[in-house]
Amino acid sequence: MPFEPFLMERWQSTWEHHVDVNLSESGVEPLTADALIETDPDLRRALLEQPLHYVQTNGTPALRARIAALYPGATEDHVEVTTGGAEANQVVTWTLIEPGDEVVVMLPNYMQVWGLARAYGADTKGWRLVEDTAAGRWCPDMDALAEVVNERTRIIAICNPNNPTGSCLTADELDAIGVIADRVGAYVLADEIYRGAEISAEEETASMWGRAERVVITSGLSKAYGLPGLRIGWIAGPTDLVARCWERHDYTTIAPSALSDLLAAHALEPTQRARILGRTRAILRENYPVIAEWLTAHRDALTYVPPAAGAMLWLRYNHGGNSSELCERLRTEHGVLLVPGDHYGMDGFLRIGFGSGSEELKDGLSRVAEALRA
Numbered sequence: 315m316p317f318e319p320f321l322m323e324r325w326q327s328t329w330e331h332h333v334d335v336n337l338s339e340s341g342v343e344p345l346t347a348d349a350l351i352e353t354d355p356d357l358r359r360a361l362l363e364q365p366l367h368y369v370q371t372n373g374t375p376a377l378r379a380r381i382a383a384l385y386p387g388a389t390e391d392h393v394e395v396t397t398g399g400a401e402a403n404q405v406v407t408w409t410l411i412e413p414g415d416e417v418v419v420m421l422p423n424y425m426q427v428w429g430l431a432r433a434y435g436a437d438t439k440g441w442r443l444v445e446d447t448a449a450g451r452w453c454p455d456m457d458a459l460a461e462v463v464n465e466r467t468r469i470i471a472i473c474n475p476n477n478p479t480g481s482c483l484t485a486d487e488l489d490a491i492g493v494i495a496d497r498v499g500a501y502v503l504a505d506e507i508y509r510g511a512e513i514s515a516e517e518e519t520a521s522m523w524g525r526a527e528r529v530v531i532t533s534g535l536s537k538a539y540g541l542p543g544l545r546i547g548w549i550a551g552p553t554d555l556v557a558r559c560w561e562r563h564d565y566t567t568i569a570p571s572a573l574s575d576l577l578a579a580h581a582l583e584p585t586q587r588a589r590i591l592g593r594t595r596a597i598l599r600e601n602y603p604v605i606a607e608w609l610t611a612h613r614d615a616l617t618y619v620p621p622a623a624g625a626m627l628w629l630r631y632n633h634g635g636n637s638s639e640l641c642e643r644l645r646t647e648h649g650v651l652l653v654p655g656d657h658y659g660m661d662g663f664l665r666i667g668f669g670s671g672s673e674e675l676k677d678g679l680s681r682v683a684e685a686l687r688a
């Protein structure tokens with residue numbers, strides 16, 4: 315099985331806890347357990363009385379029901395709970411891909427599905443979003459997608475809202491992807507982990523759910539909900555596929571953590587969900603103007619297309635050097651961690667997170683400014 319290191323995760327795993335300021339994150343400042351539970355005495359008791367056993371291994375019925383409620387027409391059998399969105403992507407690709415298949419991946423993208431597909435013997439083909447400064451977003455080119463998809467295409471993998479650009483596909487664009495997938499019987503694997511983290515829109519980004527014959531959604535609580543430490547993700551898809559994924563799950567992590575399953579069901583209770591996503595949007599709406607103003611002051615060096623969702627900006631820099639070298643200098647000389655465009659196969663870009671506490675964000679930005687001056 316060919317193995318290519320997952321460059322961005324390796325970079326973050328190695329350094330994120332060893333820098334003064336971490337601006338490599340794509341989600342908002344995580345909640346504490348206390349802020350999640352608030353003063354709910356029943357939940358506190360339930361948490362302390364929770365047996366630390368294996369829960370139902372595909373997720374408790376209570377949690378799967380809460381997740382199913384997010385997808386019209388879905389039942390508990392359409393849902394499998396995983397350890398983070400990462401395991402959801404891993405189990406789905408492992409289940410679907412046979413050596414020699416083709417997997418079409420929207421680019422730029424969180425490169426997990428790209429790397430896994432290659433490890434499972436698929437040929438990966440990129441489908442590039444196009445930077446459209448006039449439209450103010452990274453746009454899909456449907457003709458290009460129709461051209462790259464063929465009878466060998468097993469999966470069209472999209473990430474919506476997109477990591478790293480923060481751009482969102484519209485409902486019509488998702489429908490058009492569905493038509494192209496249906497033409498060849500491919501699955502659309504939609505990683506929607508940033509859905510709910512819209513910066514100015516009140517409406518949640520459209521979901522791929524229900525828009526093609528074979529749709530599988532991967533998502534979780536790590537980004538839009540600010541709960542990465544719970545390590546709760548999920549797969550929502552056709553019941554037969556979800557059942558096959560569950561069989562694979564027996565070989566990976568078996569079951570979600572009992573405490574996390576309980577807390578996740580609480581986080582997805584409709585009132586709590588609205589509270590938590592409201593907090594995320596409040597952080598984004600407070601921090602985005604701070605970084606936008608900073609970027610206006612540095613527009614000679616850094617340009618960008620404004621993101622619609624997520625806590626990250628995809629910056630094009632004109633300094634000319636290599637992005638990995640630039641990030642290494644930012645880390646070693648200025649104590650601040652960013653993600654190099656290289657990790658997305660797009661040198662000349664940097665990913666910067668703006669979801670952290672505002673003091674940390676300002677500190678990080680002043681360190682990047684210092685580096686730009688140097």
Ligand SMILES: Cc1ncc(COP(=O)(O)O)c(C=O)c1O
Nearest residue numbers: 398399400424477505507534536
């Ligand atoms: C698009 C996308 N999917 C999945 C993940 C992994 O999520 P988790 O931390 O829930 O495993 C990330 C993490 O950055 C991501 O950006």
